[in-house]
Amino acid sequence: MSWIDIGHIDDVPLRGARLVKTPVGCIAVFRTAEAEVFAAANSCPHKGGPLSEGIVHGRHVTCPLHNWVFSLETGAAQGADEGQIATYPIRLEEGRLLLDAVAVGKRSAA
């Protein structure tokens, strides 16, 4: 795999998210703990709510528009709602955030 450096973990608020524009669309990078991050599609399958603006709790995010809750690990909607968001491999290395280039639609540089 080849990894793209997209920023430092401190640029993402604890229990918050930031947006990354990629060839496969907007991806939200969530910080669930001091040193824990997840990457997933930003757009809610319900009506397109921006998930990066949701409240992050445990390893979940709640959509800001109508409160669907998604697991950041599996991307699955929780509870009675049915839906799925794409999740993307992301690594944390010495504070740097690395997204998997291929998964986000970039041919590897090599």
Next chain:
Amino acid sequence: MAQKLIVIGAGMASGRMLEHLFERHTDWDVTLFNAEPRGNYNRLMLSPVLSGEKTYEEIVTHDAAWYEGHGVTCRFGEKVAGIDRAAKTVTSETGEVLAYDKLVIATGSNPFIIPLPGHDLEGVIAYRDLEDTNRMIALGEQKGARAVVIGGGLLGLEAAAGLHARGVDVTVVHLMGHLMERQLDEAAGYLLRKELVGRGIKVLCATNSKEILGENGHVTGLALDNGTVLPCDLLVMAVGIRPNVALAQQAGLAVGRGVHVDDQMITSDADILALGECVEHGGALFGLVAPLYDQAKVAAATLSGEEAAFVPRNVSTKLKVTGCDLFSAGDFAEGEDREDIVFRDPARGVYKRLVLQDNRLIGAVMYGDTADGNWFFGLMKEGECIEEMRDTLIFGPAFQGGAAADPLAAVAALADDAEICGCNGICKGTIVKAVQDGAHTLGDVKAITKASNSCGTCTGLVEQVMAVTLGDDFVLPGAQGICGCTDLSHEDVRRLIKSQELKSQPAVWQELGWSTPNGCHVCRPAVNYYLLADWPLDYHDDLQSRFVNERNHANIQKDGTYSVMPRMWGGITTPDELRAIADAADKYKVPTVKVTGGQRIDLLGVRKEDLPAIWYDLNQAGMVSGHAYSKGLRTVKTCVGTDHCRFGTQDSTGLGIKLEKKLWGSWTPHKVKLGVSGCPRNCAEATCKDVGIICVDSGYQVSVAGAAGMEVKETERLVDVPTEAEAIEWTTAFVQLYREQARYLDRPYKWVAKVGLDWVKEVLAEPAERAALNERFEISQSVYRKDPWADHAEHRADLYQPLADITLEAAE
């Protein structure tokens, strides 16, 4: 003939290696260099030496007799200055050259010193060796001595606890949000901090150091980023370590962050081994002693010509501060499909969290009761499948079908003098006594103690105190928890935040036994509000616990854009303001400009990226946020009043503006809207607002608890007052009482319906009470009467932009 082995560094790792080597009866002629003027001692135990629980003599691991018995030539207090690999010699700092057959580098690591201005002053030390320890011990002998420790990790806290035990006044300054963030999660970090603070150690988290201050070359204090100065006589930096690789580097060995070694602990030179904190193996560095002991075993085997391979393993951490029982092991940071099991016992100050993945335990954090730590650690190392015992795992190996967490524990933990009923000042002890004396129903308790006899918001708590006191004899009425994270109701949580003086979210989660690590989207905004309303000076508003509109200070639209609405005080504007709004609408291509039902102008459809800039422009024109998005003061609608209207009795516009300027920026349980009309014709629709004031000849009719949303409700009269100042005083007192008492998301009309307007009137009729409410409101406003737009445009503008844009390069 004996082979010559030279060992550089007499530390934890090399000491253990020599033991293993000598067990084998191989014939080595060992020379041991150490920069410290002494032989091997147990570095870990410096902390008990510092705190006075042990003496240096007790922690020496190898004494003169041992070295002599094994024929080790000791060159303590003498550094190795260079290695000549071609000649296979080392040169000591005295210039002497010694030949080796095999060389072992075990130089440990150097403490990292942040290059702050003043870091080289006398009295700025690290915490690594006996010299540092003795410096700290000596400080304790000085009367009234003060120390600052930078770094709230393992070492920093052991230094701080030790200094404190020696009578030194200590402050810990930590950059991150909670202590030991590498090993602990927030809940455990909170408990640890509480313990240390309880002892009298000051702890500042999320705090940045700026400069070390000095006089005549000696440290005198630490200046923080926020301008505070912490005076001190000694400053201990415990912010991390760097492998000590200088010698290896000079000798031309392969060095990354540490000296590169293979699984046999051999460096890039076949005759040179390295071990301990100075090495890098498979990309990893080491800072705890357990893996170093494994390395020592392997190095001894390699030297003896045996096969052995070093395999890195999980490490666990404990803090060697008596009374702070914590345990942490494994990984919280990575891996997918994980699950948390959380157990909290607020009464005993216990917190446990296990992290599972694929039915295996991969991480554990514990505070307060760490007895099962090693058992969990064992499960983790073995990678044992825990599916069978998943439900009871957290109770540990001794679990015999024991009881689940007690939802009443938070109440049981309350001290007797904890206030349960705020209105009547009734403490837990009074209720317990009444119950013990025979009051077995809520009615009895109310009658005897007056608890929950007024506004009634503490009823749930009173019932819980009864349940705790009566045990099985009392059946709790169906409790209405805030959400799945807690069984406690909003009212209970509010009351407990006050009576237990809980001042942070982790404090609430822990002390009130939350069942999730950090709440959910339902309870977090409520708890955040309760904390900032009750402790305005201690608690920092948490934007991540706010709904998007309040976090971004703008209303999100269905297409993800935002609306921007500046304040128009009392509905009054000027041609300049209107021009600035028009300019902003042009500049940021605002698709819709609308006059709202709240007497101001809304710019709808602004892109998130543009928010800081449009706010900045509006700020420049003197306008601030209209809080059209907040559970806080929205608008104060006014009519033209005496200035122009032939019927106006008082200056309704002026009063509206005064009220808005006083109340703006304050957060409330739900939104608050005011109206002031100049006469009973009521053109400002004051009688359907949260607070509505009608001006009459004789003064001001203040009425409250109206609504015109999903329910339409006419306001009810609170009071008639003759002067404008009194109208403002009563209004403020009402709003503050609402802020302190109501549950989150109840508009005033809902809250008043619950507690009764009579009760509200009774409280506010007391002049002293009104004054106190006004005073508390002003204290809160000293923090919150500020324009969030200006703040965000200046300090948080970056967060409104994407973190990265990697679309462009892709197109190339």
